[in-house]
Each structure stands twice: as structure tokens, then as C-alpha cells.
Amino acid sequence: MDYYEILNLGKNASQEDIEKAYYLGKTTYNRDSLAHYGLLSQRERWYMLRKIEEAYQNLNNPEKRRLYDLKMLQKGAETGNRVYFRKSTLKLEIEDAGEKKSLWKRIKYILFSPKPKK
């Protein structure tokens, strides 16, 4: 997730939007919040709080934000904007997947490949 995704912001977010999103993020993952009850471990909650803080520190500072946006633009040009998460989902076709055997092989490889020994 990039900083904008962490704070649920659009790329054109104003300073006020950033402040609001930061407040909501801190409230959401606060220890006393009910929003993560039964779903997140302590570790995951801390991780998210750290990421929110990091995102805020970078987006709240205009110069840091400019540099970050520039970096993201360059990265986008190199990697093609991570289209696998960004494609329209209006038309879902199960046939989008590869052939049955091929899919099974790939997922089997992902889940059952031997782990490297320490």
C-alpha cells in the first residue's frame, strides 16, 4: 500500500483531507477502538499505526509530498501502475484465469513449495 492508500486518500487530497484522514486512522487503530476488535492482532494494529504515522509525516509536508509523488510517478512508469489491483472489476469472468491444471499447479507451488532451511 502506498501512503495515499494507507490514509484512504485520493492523489489530489487537500491538507484538510490529510488531517482528517490522519485523525480517523489514529482513531481506528487506537488501542481503545472497537473497530479492529476480533479481527486484528496487536502486532497488526501497531504496524498499521506506524504506517499511518509515516504516511502522515510524508504527505503533510509539502516538499516531502512533492518528492514522494515524483517517486511514485517514476515507479508507476517503470512498473505499469500495478494494474492487477487497479483494473475495473465490473466484468468478472471466471475464464480470465488460465487453464484448470495450470492454475492448480501454480497455486500448489505457491502453497506447498518447500520452505528454505534457516
Add this chain to the structure above:
Amino acid sequence: MSAKEKIPELSVHHSPQKTIWAVGGGKGGTGKSFIAANLAIHLASQEKDVVLIDADLGGPNLHTFLGMNDARLDLGHFFTNKVSRLEDTMAFTPFDGLRLIRGTDQIPFMANLNYYKKLKFIRHVKAFYAKRVIIDIGTGASLNYLDFFILSNPGILVVNPEPTSIENAYYFLKSCIVRILKSYIEHYNLKDLIRRIADQMDGQSKSIYSFFNTIISLNKSYAQVLYKALNKFTPCLIMNKAKSERDYLLGESMADVVQKYLAIKIRYLGAIPYDENIQISLQKLSPYLSTFPDSKATLSLKEIAERLVESNP
């Protein structure tokens, strides 16, 4: 694969003249029936063509929320083939433009509806004409309720600002997600993966997002299929019985957590304030919306209805 395990239909294209909303959630007493009944009353006053279905198979009581004591026919007549069409069980209500398909309390074990009866029910819901259909589904995460919720557009999850309610709501959403993923995986005969998904969710990491990241790191296109399958599932959230500003914000916070950790987008429709008059209206068998038309809860319900209509005109 047994028939029981299959989702009736993976992709539903409702007829264009109709939207089907299902009001559900894991925990009992959150206000599902209250919200379903009052949304229907409000929409009927605006659109004149609303059908409310009491699909709480284990404990129907929508008729009580509408102030209706008796009905000639109910869902039991349909499921026992006493009537051939679901729409034959529709009853007019005291509200212009609103019809009710009443749940049955005459047939034991109705909650254990078998797969074929469920299919028949869904087929008939999609077949009759009405501008809006609102289905009140029961408590819990049984396969029948999950399927009604998944197949509606959108499913509306009702929660209260209490840990038990929130815990059950997440369990309900996770069950929906597993149900969707499982159906896709079964389509490809990847049964071992089902167990892995369950382990992933019940183990240390409960993030569906991290599950996807694992697959993406090795093959984007296969992850894309499953991710897209989930992306079609876009439920809405209502925070009922809100007592403070913090409770209002909690809905937004839950939507954020769901998006980040369950990899689905849930739309927060807003909060309905706690109001003791709801109990009073129930005791009087008098629908809340018409008894307290200017209350804060009524105004919130109307705003929520408008948001729903805007996104499903």
C-alpha cells in the same frame, strides 16, 4: 462437490427494473428487522412499488414491525407447495405501495432450508416484478443467509457499537468471503486451498490482503481472478443504536479496517441514533417511522435510504 456446498449462482444479473437488498449481520438484536421494515416504509412512500420479504427463517417478525397481526399466506405455504408462486404469498400492508411476504412460524425447522428450496426461493424472488425488494435475513452465518446476502446488491450489514456485534459482523463478512473464494476454488477443483484459506484467516494473520499478496508475488493473473471475485462483493454498513460521536465514527473506522484487512470495499451508509421510542413503537405495534416522523433516528433512516437509492437508482 455436494449440492449443499455450492453457491446457487455465482454472478447474478438482476432484472434491470429491480434492485434486491438484503439486510443482515452476524448478531441478533442489532436492529436488522427494524431497519428493513422502516427502509421499506420510507421507500414505499417515495416509489410505490416495494416488496419486503421476511427471510428470517428461524424467527420471523417483520409483520410485527409493520403492525400486522395476521396474514392469510406466508413463506411456509410457498415452501410446502401450497402455492406455486412466491408472489402469491404477498400481502398488502397498511402502507401504500408496500407489500410483505411474511415469514412462517407454523413450520418447525424452517431455518434448515434445503439447497433446492433455497434455489427455488431465489429464482422466484428474481422472477416477480417490483422496483425494490428488501430481504430481511436472520441472525447468524448459515449458508442460506450468506447466500441471500452475497446475491443481493448490495447486502446491508447492521452493527451496533459493541464488541460482540462487531466481532460477529467480521465473522459474518469473513464467512461471505470464504464462501465466494471457495466457490471459485471449487470451480477449479482446488479443494486443498480451501483449508489453507481457513487456516490463513484463523491463524496468526487474519488478513485476506496478505493472502492475496502471497499469491500475487508468484502469479498475478491467478490472484487477479480471486481478487476480482471478491471485488464484486460490495456490502454496505449501518451503525445502529449510536449513542455518541465516537459511535458515528466507528462505522467509518470499520470500513477502513475491512478494506485493509479483508480486501473488500464496504460502504458506510451512516449511523442511526439510539432511541428508546423504538421500543415504545414496538410495544404499541405501531411502525416507528410513521409514529415518530421527526425523530433523529427517522431522519437518519431517510438519509440512509436516499444514499442507497442514489447508488441503485
